[in-house]
Amino acid sequence: MRQGVDMKIGYARVSTTDQSLAIQRAALLAAGVQEDHLFEERVSGRTADDRPELQRCIAFARSGDQLFVTKLDRFSRSVRDLHNLLAELDAKGVGFRCLDQAIDTTSSSGRLTLGILSSVAEFELAIRAERQREGIAAAKARNTYKARRSTIDLDRVRDLSARMKPKEAAAVMGVSRASIYRALAAIRQEAA
Structure with missing residues (x-):
């Protein structure tokens, strides 16, 4: 039950059921988070939408509260x-x-630290993508580039699309509609 005071709320996450939350739990409790304000989950979710306990935690939090985590990678992917x-x-x-x-976003230095860390992470992602593009271009220049093979069965897409809409074919095959549309484009290109 919520009281009218600012609270310390904790969020702990592990990616698999084999992993333990004990270390995160102990650190959060030592930081002053009360046991009944601790949200825990065992899920690998890429986004916050994939993590129901995180959503409950954020919904529970009120103005003036503080959300504690042990590591950024436990909070965000x-x-x-x-x-x-x-x-x-x-x-x-x-x-x-x-x-x-x-990191403490309630202080200006904490917000600065977080901003710097975020900028460095974005920079690393951009550098990695740039290197990947350069590697692909070099491989194409040497005629050694082999794109990842399609994992979708074009014959099955052809068969299903003759009988149903792309949305339904996607559901049957367990892929996105975009995958079906790309496969249909590849089929049209083969026929041309």
Whole structure:
């Protein structure tokens, strides 16, 4: 039950059921998070939408509260996800504290540190993508580039699309509609 005081709320996550939450739990409790304000989950979710306990945690938080995590990678899986989550917390007036990286968004230096870390992470992603593009271009120049093979069965797409809409074919095959449309384009290109 919520009381009218600012609270320390904790969020802990592990990616598999084999992993333990004990270390994160102990650190959050040591930081002053009460046991009944600790949200835990065992899920690998890429975005916040894939993590129901995180959604419950954010919904529980009120203006003036602080959300504690042990490490950024336990809270967010990408720079974009981190940015979106922090914007949501900020809009609610909820502070964010990361224990291992000593980040505290309730202070100006903490916000600066987080901004720098986010910028470095974005820079690393951009560099990795640039190197990948350069590697592909070099492989194409040497005629050694082999794109990833399609995992979708074009014959099955051809058969299903003759009998149903792309949306239905996607559901039957367990792929996205975009995958079906790409496969149909490849089929048309083969026929041309």
